[in-house]
Amino acid sequence: MSSERIIQVERDILGKNDRLAADNRARFQADEVLAFNLVSSPGAGKTSLLVRAVSGLKDSFPIGVIEGDQQTSNDAERIRATGVAAIQVNTGKGCHLDAAMVGQAYDRLPWLNGGLLFIENVGNLVCPAAFDLGEACKIVVFSTTEGEDKPLKYPDMFAASSLMLINKIDLAPVLDFDLARTVEYARRVNPGIEVMTVSARTGEGFPALYAWIRRRWAKAKQAEMAAQG
């Protein structure tokens, strides 16, 4: 007679990653660190944007950067050249960072007490959408050299992000880039997504980005104080 039986499991496939992400989130909260997960396709300008942003913010906050790439430590070296601490994670064949990699990289950063953590994910608009790293929110970097319909082609990532940074805005005139259409498409997949235009090359739009980060930081601080009573 067959001993075949059915076992009810009902478990999330990403359960392990989600548990580790929750651990990261608790650590960031204990250190009062606000963490952002930057996602984009390759070449949208995440690293150039970060180099400028950490240079502009490093006198106001302790800052750490976790750089994810399949290979090389080029990006971490570009960040370190600004004087900000950076840890490079090489995912090898992997197409995304996961919560375990971020937890281990965070161990190797100096204490960011009350500061900012930027996690630059692997350049890929698909896989990183599924993996929570413990961040406060995802920021999707989109550049004017990409097609306006990218939010429709890769809806998961735009749906998962709180802010869309439209980079290379200085090139918009020569590209006939249609900003309104891009924003409309992004809001089709995520009606609540915030949008800002920036140029990592010229610095255009960065004061508004810094103001947005400061607001998020103040809000997190307020929530923390309210939680402590």
Add this chain to the structure above:
Amino acid sequence: MHEMALCEGIIGIVEEEARKRSFAKVNVVCLEIGALSHVAPEAMKFCFEAVAARTIAQGARLEIIATPGTAWCMACSKSVEIKQRYEPCPSCGGYQLQVTGGEEMRVRELEVD
């Protein structure tokens, strides 16, 4: 190819269940995959076979139950079914939709010996 990492997650769950509930062979792994989740079922099947090799789930059949995508339309104030994230509300044609279901990726049950 994040389906590879997801399949490793499935095998991890199956191995844990095998230890807890003592079984030695898995015939069927049944998943519940939402229409709005991050998974292409075909890619999942392809990866599963590769990842399951030389594990307790070697040779097991992967069954995928597709669950529908649902959203709350803020304009209509009602729940509607959508197939993709960029789809408009089937009632009013608007995009003021909040996804409420269809994002799940779960191991529902196992058929074991």
